[in-house]
Amino acid sequence: MTVSRAAGTGPVLARALRILGAFSADHPAMTLSELARRTRLPVSTVHRLLAGLVEWGALERGDDGYYRVGLRLWEVGALAPRGQGLRERALPFLEDLSQITRENVQLAVREGSELVFVERIAGTGAVPVLTRVGSRFALTLTGVGLVLLAHAxxxxxxxxxxxxxxxxxxxxxxxPATLRHMLADIRRSGFAVSDRQVTMDALSVAVPVHDARGAVVAAVSLVVRHGSVQAHSLVPLLRTSARAISRALAQPS
Amino acid sequence: MTVSRAAGTGPVLARALRILGAFSADHPAMTLSELARRTRLPVSTVHRLLAGLVEWGALERGDDGYYRVGLRLWEVGALAPRGQGLRERALPFLEDLSQITRENVQLAVREGSELVFVERIAGTGAVPVLTRVGSRFALTLTGVGLVLLAHAxxxxxxxxxxxxxxxxxxxxxxxPATLRHMLADIRRSGFAVSDRQVTMDALSVAVPVHDARGAVVAAVSLVVRHGSVQAHSLVPLLRTSARAISRALAQPS
Known part of the structure; x- marks a missing residue:
């Protein structure tokens, strides 16, 4: 039985958030018992918290008995400036970049010691990439990750x-020593190249996106087939897009 | 001071969700005292709950002292099948519809007695519309709303x-009597027309989107300038798009 500490939010809020955090792209729908197992909480506790989460609309319970993330949480999540806000302002420029190059275009932000892909447009016939919107990735592997790490x-x-x-x-x-050199190079040159670090057929080139105060708030990249183009040749195009996004971010909403 | 009922989630979860629900398109960033005012909760309670929400990443606190919706909540919200899931599957077909017609394209789902716009693509030079992704609207006013209400x-x-x-x-x-007749017409004809019900220069035509079991799960519409086209002429185009979206929804993810 959940006994909250009288003075604070106790374990209730932390446990409710643990339930929300159990949902992922690999686990978008779960039963009560699955949720209890994945959160390592008693079934009775999860049952009680689910009632509160469903009532508000954070989760929805289907006719099949599975719990899924609710529309209300999507509505609130869409207000995240670093998620949907950034995505919506950047999207027209990312689409231009995609149509001009026909390659993969990615936009990412740093979240702690990882990156989160905020947008990803797959190019027609472009090299396959592993990423997905909302998915996390290590900072050292990709072009966008290296840019974000260089400015962390x-x-x-x-x-x-x-x-x-x-x-x-x-x-x-x-x-670490090689990476440290790469980060210094990225800060000096203003762009990052990840050469076959994730898959042997892909190379990514990334540049930073700045906010109105000059801080690096995101990174944009093109992911191309290794050997198809010179990485350097993509930099001016990426810089133009990144500047356009920075300008859009500086506009009042 | 918050004293949770020992046996349940007590007021803690409900209050934490009330804080999340205080954020909206009109209030995307708030201070502690603003949040206390809008949730009608004591400042000390809000302060304590905010700590838990920020620690998990549901909210973020800026250098300016304002709280905003956090990237983590956006990540979880993006897993909502009726939000982002529907949006991503429908987007290619909505973009086709937008490029072919150059008009406003909208996709909405019903949430209780309102509708929520899941996607909205503004046509170049098309008639201005009031809607925004994630915003709510009454069901009786728009084409999409009338379709969703007719099948509720x-x-x-x-x-x-x-x-x-x-x-x-x-x-x-x-x-109510006129609306009841309209709903019966919509169920029979398979499309809805909202003629200048929201603004005097716009007309919307909408059709239902079905899931694999034949249930109406969404509605798609074109919003055009009143008098520019015959509403009926848009129906075959909308039906083709709606069927393509239904087919995409029936595919395993």
């Missing part, structure tokens, strides 16, 4: 470089 | 028709 606080850079780095391909850079 | 449970129809209906223009239909 030094403490966070050191934390990321000190942690073990997953090797995706023989080209994945895992050596 | 009878009890909900009666509830909506019994409530007072806001008059937007001299053409807004507010008489």
């Amino acid at each position: 606080p030094v403490e966070l850079q050191e934390e990321v470089l000190a942690a073990p780095i997953d090797r995706f391909t023989p080209c994945t850079v895992t050596d | 449970p009878v009890e909900l129809q009666e509830e909506v028709l019994a409530a007072p209906i806001d008059r937007f223009t001299p053409c807004t239909v507010t008489d």
Whole structure:
């Protein structure tokens, strides 16, 4: 039985948020018992919290007994300036970039020591990529990740470089000293290249997006087939788009 | 001071959700005292709940002291099948419809006795419309609303028709008997027309989107300038798009 600490929000809020956090692209619909298992909470507790979450509309319960994320949570989530707000302002420019290049276009922001893809437009016939809108990724692997890491606080850079780095391909850079050099290069040149670090057929080129105060708030990239174009040749196009997005962000909403 | 009922989620979860629900398109960023005022909760309670919500990432606190919806909530909200899921599957067909007609294209679902716009593509040079993605609207006013109401449970129809209906223009239909006839017509003909009910220069034509079991799960519409085209002429185009969306919804994800 849940006994809340009298003085605070106690475990109730944390547990309710743990239930929301159990939903993912791989688990978009779950039964009561699945949710209890994934949150490691007693079934009775989950049952009670689900009632409150469903009543408000954060979750919806289908005729099939499965719980899914509710429309009301989507409505509130759509108000996130760094998610939907950024996405909507950037979308016209990302679509231009996609139509001009016919390659994959990606927009990402940093969330702690990871990145989150806020938009991704797949090019017709472009090289396949692993990413999905709303999915997370390590910062050291991709062009957008390297740009975001290069402009992150030094403490966070050191934390990321000190942690073990997953090797995706023989080209994945895992050596902290090499990565440190790459980050310095990115800050100097203003763009990042990830060469076959995620898959052996893809290369990404990324540049930063700034807010009105000059802070790096996002990164935009093109993901192309390795060997199809010179990475450098994509930089002016990306810079033009990133500047257009920065200008759109500076406009009052 | 918040004292939770020992046996349940008590007021903690309800109050935390009330804080999330205080955010809207008109109020996307609020201070602690604004949130306390809008939720009618004590500042100390809001302060404590905000700490939990910020820690998890449901909200973010800016350097300016304002709270905004967080990226984490956007990530979870993006998993809502009736929100982002529907939007992503429908988007290619809505874009086709937009490019072919150059008019406003809208996609909406019913949420209780209102509708929520899930997507809206503004046509280049098309008639201005009042709607926004994630915004709510009455069911009796628009083409999409009339389609959704026509296929809603009878009890909900009666509830909506019994409530007072806001008059937007001299053409807004507010008489329950007339609306009841319109709903029967829509079920028979398979499309709805809202003629200058929202603004005096616009007319919308809408058709239902069905799921794999044949239930009406959404409505798609074109909003055009009044007098520019015959409403009937848009129906085959809308039906083709709605069927394509229905087919996409029936595909396993």
